[in-house]
Amino acid sequence: MSILRVDNLTKTYPSGGQPLTVLHAVSFDLAAGDTFAIVGPSGSGKTTLLGLCAGLDRATSGSVWLNGIQLDNLSEDQRAAVRNEHVGFIFQNFQLLPTLTALENVLVPLELRGQRGATKTALDLLDRVGLAARAGHYPAQLSGGEQQRVSLARAFANRPAVLFADEPTGNLDPDTSERVVNLLFELNREAGTTLVLVTHDLELAAKTQRTLRLRGGKVVEEVNAAVPE
Amino acid sequence: MAWRDSRRSRARLLLFMASIILGIAALVGINSFGDNLARSIAGQARELLGADLVLSANQPFEPKLEPAIGKLGTARTREISFASLVQFRPGRGTRLAQVRARDGGFFYGDWDTEPKAAAQRFADTTAAPGALVDDALLVQFGAKIGDSVQVGQVVLPIIGRVLKTPGQSGISTAVAPTVFLPLGQVTATGLVQRGSRVKYTRSYQFAPGADVAAVLKPLQARLDAADIDTDTVASRQQSTGRAFADLTRYLSRVAFVALLLGCVGVASAVNLYVREKLAAVAVLRCLGASGKQALLIYLIQTAGLGFIGAVLGAALGAAVQGLLPRVLGDFLPVDITVSISWAAIGTGLLTGLLMAVLFALLPLLSIRRVSPLRVLRTAFEDDTAAPDPVRGIVIGIIGLFILAFAYGQTRDWKLTLGFGAGLLAAFAALAGLGRLLMGAVRRFFPAGWGYVWRQGLANLYRPQNQTLTLVTSIGLGTFLLATLFLTQAMLLGRVQIAGQKSAANLVLFDIQPEQRAGVEALLTAQKLPVLQRVPIVTMRLTAINGTSVSVIKKDTARGIPAWALTREYRVTYRDSLNSSEKLTAGTLPTIGPDKIPRISVEKGYLERVKLSLGDTLNFNVQGLPQRTIIGGTREIDRSRVQPSFLVIFPAGVLEGAPQFQVVLTHTPNTAALAAVEQQLVKQFPNVSAIDLGLILTTLNDIVDKISFVIRFMAGFSILTGLLVLSSSVVISRYQRVRESVLLRTLGASRAQILRITLVEYGLLGLLAALAGIALAVLAAWALAVWVFEASFGPAVLPLLGLAGLVTALTAGIGLLNSRDVLRRSPLEVLRAEG
Incomplete structure (x- = not known):
């Protein structure tokens, strides 16, 4: 069954009075459990595509179906509800809320949907990323790798159908990167989540089943690879 | 979530809310005081009048009225009062006093004399006649009980000092200190003659529960025809209550202005806070929070802290209320019993909280529109820039709220709209001046000046500047103070002429035609001119x-x-x-x-x-x-x-x-004045003398007292302005940490950074002060032309002094709050920011 379907997606921004098309007619289709990488040089439209797929922005033309829901005509608040229900995020800058502890950060998506007594779930997730002992610490008290692991736990808290990761290792050293990436794929496999990864790192991209290469907003190549391991 | 998110900012948020504390304190203080005063006036209305009914006229009561008014009530007293020179003996001096000749005491209220028995002795017609004299008058002349006082041709022993008279306030005693005589002595004074200004009064006591208005009704037409004024407990309560309700309403409007200023401070502080929180909001949006949820998180935070601010303000207000009877004591004809007015506290709390939330809502509304895309692209700023119709609605609600407040106080649409328009004009003028300054600095930027100056000046108009808020709040405070100063100077200026060389400073009146030659001869003998x-x-x-x-x-x-x-x-x-x-x-x-x-x-x-x-x-x-x-x-x-x-x-x-x-x-000195007054009392006891020097001193005293009350209230605005200043400096400190750190990393010295701060806040303070003073000069000019009909020439030096003081205060607070950034090492700051 299709979990994420992108059909002929185009995004145009007005720029200096002239329309600037940053994404040209991109299409793909992902099934449950698929792992998918979007690669390309800076300015190729990777982040724009990720934003459109996750319902953070609206396309100029074309459609996005997420878990069977067509996002194109939904309001921002309706899309927020879809994100809360079906989507998880991991960012290059971790984007943890600095005023909340690690545990509270993991709880946010659950509490936003009104789920109470979710502390055990959140603690289990923190335990799964190896940070149960740091549950009461604030982001500023954690290293970069630890912060990204908290953000991994947060991303899986609502058992998302699709996990979007934007350069998840961009701010980490190679050793920490490897640990985080392994964890990411393990959790993904366990939960059966579809993973969409935006990265410059071809080695990381190679770990996914399919890779979409963008240049100047256009798909220049789509590679299907055998899943490693 | 709201509680958790506020964790690291609570102290700062509370500082924003501190801006409203003083406004609410002033509002609660004044309104509680007003409630207590109204209750005290109602409770002491009979004491105010000293009787159940008072009839008064400027001529003797016609004998044909006697059958109607001679037997009213159960007890009666008569009084004849007039102004006259009185002289204290032995040889202690002369001054114009209010003479009240009575045939008894007061039916209600404390006629507080020393010794206590003096009041009874005064009313006792069988005892030897004696005079009671206001304490202030005895103190002024160093006279004591047992000395004598001469009123016209009568010399009486002083049998007691009067500490308090029913219905008389400290101020009225200061303006016209009183000498009480037994009524039987009045003819002997020789002062009540045809043409003299004399007031005749009858006071009545009725049996408890008697309907005085009903008794009066059939008489009213005849009393009117005879030009006799009537004063009952109810009418006195009403007139006194009205006068003081006007006063407390005026003060409460001043308090409301302080609250408004504080709210402007809250809006500006919350605006900066929101900008700082945009990234967090974007993350929440990304994680699925709706616009409403995100807005609510921050609205609950500000409302919660606003509530704490309001409670602190109300507590402070309840304390201030205890001070007000002392500040206003001299003006009050009644003893105030201070009790907590829950209605005033409730109104103050509600007004303050509502205003703070409405003003905070203005910047908070933009949270609804924060795009989750900010998480991916930090430079994404289009989302909150578009015009928001809800903002217009909130501004409308604030406007309506202000008008409703004013109407609630005045019950008069004209005054309400006037108050609204005046506020709008003052705020608009100050905000306009702030805008003008930013435009002028940008347009005529002195590119050739040193770096410190350029950086300090650029801070006035760069993004997230505080120029408008600070110019408005500090400017408004300065405006209130400067207007007060100018008006006071104008009022005093009008009478100071009396002190000028050779201008008339002594007025002799009530001189009968046959006495004119004698009085002029007396003046000539004393070497005084007849001007x-x-x-x-x-x-x-x-x-x-x-x-x-x-x-x-x-x-x-x-x-x-x-x-x-x-x-x-x-x-x-x-x-x-x-x-x-x-x-x-x-x-x-x-x-x-x-x-x-x-x-x-x-x-x-x-x-x-x-x-x-x-x-x-x-x-x-x-x-x-x-x-x-x-x-x-x-x-x-x-x-x-x-x-x-x-x-x-x-x-x-x-x-x-x-x-x-x-x-x-014109008398050249007080010795000459005393000499001529003594001769006058001796030779022409019916002639009164008004010493304009004494009037000037008395007026000075009154104006001083009034302006103290207003200064006390204006102080709330000034302090609020300084709090707004402090909080915005503290908030902008968080924004400027990176810049200061960068500057220091690039080699800027502490002194350079301090100088940049000094230039920026010094200029802000100077502009706010000048704007406030310019408005005050305009307002004082308008008052001079339309109200006092006086010529207007503001004293420049004191105003420059005020400008200097406000500038120094602003720059000082700017420096004080920035010192923390300088003390910390760049590395420490970077880590904390990370």
Whole structure:
């Protein structure tokens, strides 16, 4: 069954009075459990595509179906509800809320949907990323790798159908990167989540089943690879 | 979530809310005080009047009324009061005092004397007569109980000092200190003569529960016809209550302005806070929070802290309320019992909280529109920039709330709209000046100046600047202070002329025609000049253009003020105008070809009484009718010390009428003044002398007391302005940490960074002060032209001093709050920011 379907997606921004098309007619289709990488040089439209797929922005033309829901005509608040229900995020800058502890950060998506007594779930997730002992610490008290692991736990808290990761290792050293990436794929496999990864790192991209290469907003190549391991 | 998110910012958020604490404190304080005052006035209304009913008139009660008024009530007292020079013996000095000759004490209220028994002895007709004297008067002359006081031709021993008289406030005692005499002594003083200004009063006590209004009703028409005023407990309570309700309403509006200022501070602080929180909001949006949820998180935070601020403010207000009776004590005719007014606290809390939330909502609304895309692209800023119709609605609600508040206080739409328009004008003028400054700095940027100056100046208009907020809040505080100062200077300036060399500073009046030569000889013997002599004839108006005054009085549609119809006119006669008068229309006073006198009336009087040139006025000159025609109008410069007259007759009409003279002289020093006053009391006891120097001192004292009250209230605005300043400096400190760190990393010294701060806040303070002062000068000019009708020349030096003080304070607070950034090492700051 299709979990994420992108059909002929185009995004145009007005720029200096002239329309600037940053994404040209991109299409793909992902099934449950698929792992998918979007690669390309800076300015190729990777982040724009990720934003459109996750319902953070609206396309100029074309459609996005997420878990069977067509996002194109939904309001921002309706899309927020879809994100809360079906989507998880991991960012290059971790984007943890600095005023909340690690545990509270993991709880946010659950509490936003009104789920109470979710502390055990959140603690289990923190335990799964190896940070149960740091549950009461604030982001500023954690290293970069630890912060990204908290953000991994947060991303899986609502058992998302699709996990979007934007350069998840961009701010980490190679050793920490490897640990985080392994964890990411393990959790993904366990939960059966579809993973969409935006990265410059071809080695990381190679770990996914399919890779979409963008240049100047256009798909220049789509590679299907055998899943490693 | 709201509680958790506020964790690291609570102290800072509370600082934002501190801006409203003082405004709410002022509001709660004033309103509680108002409630207590109203309760005290209601509780002590009988004590205010000292009786159940008081009748008063400017002439003796007609004997034909005696059967009707002689037996009212269960007990009665009489009083005759007038102003006169009194002299303390042995040889302690002379001054003008209010003389109240009574045949008893007061029925209600404390007539507090020392010794306590003195009041009883005073009322005891079998005891030897003695006088009671206001404490202030005894203190002024160093006189004591057992000394004597001479009033006219009577010398009485002082049997007690009066500490408190029912219905009299500290101020009224200061203006006209009183000497109480037994009524039986009044004839012997020789002071009550034809033409003297004397008030006759009867006070009545009724049986408990008696309906005084019902007793009075059948008499009212006859009392009106005889020009007798009636005062009952209810009417006194109403008039006193109204006067003080006006005062507390005025003060409460000043408090509301302080609260508004604080709210502007809250809005600006929350605006900065929101900008800082945009990234967190974007993350929440990304994780699925709706716009409403995100807004609610921050609204709950500000409302929660606003509530804490409001509670602190209300607590402070309840404490301030305890101080107010002390601040205002001299003005109050009643003893205030201070109790907590929960209504005032509730209103203050609600008003403050609602205002704070509404003002905070303005910047918070943008949270609804924060795009989750900000998480991916930090430079994404289009989301909150678009115009938001809800913002307009909130601004509308704030406007309505302000108008509702003003209407709730005044119950008068004209005043309400005036208050709203005045506020809008002051805020708009100050905000406009702030904008003008930013534009001017940007346009005429001194590119050739040193780096420190350029950076300091650029801070005034760069993104997220605080220029508008600070110029408005500090400017408004300065405006209030400067207006107060200018008005006070103007009021005092008008009377200070009296102290000038050779200008008249002693006015002798009530001189009978046969005494004139003797008084002038007395002055000459004392080597004092006779600067001016003015004859005065008293008369009453009987008809205007042939219609009798009693008919006009009943015809309210004419809109002619009652005072003009019932007053006793004091008129002089001459064929010329003096140096303080200017002919504005018609002719000088003259006798017309038809032998009817053409009189000159004051221009303002002509307008207020709705007269015009050529109208006829009939007067009753102490029994003789006199028809006149208005021949001309005059303007009078009231800043000159000259007796001024509404009506002037030509010479050749009133010479034969009973009259008295006023003589103006100048005494070079207090010794000469004391000498002439003593001689006057000895030789011409009925002649009164007004020492303008003493009036000046008294006026100074009163103006000082009034301005202290207003300064006390303006202080709330100034302090709020400083709090807003502090909080915005603290908030912008968080924003500027990175910049300061970067500057220091690039090699800027602490001194350079300090100087940049100094330039920025110094300029801000200076501009705010100058803007406030410019507005104040404008307001004072308007007051001078339209209210006081005085010439206006503001004292420049004190105003510059005020500007300097405000600038120094602003720069000082800016530096004080920035020092923390300088103390910390760049690395430490970077880590904390990370």
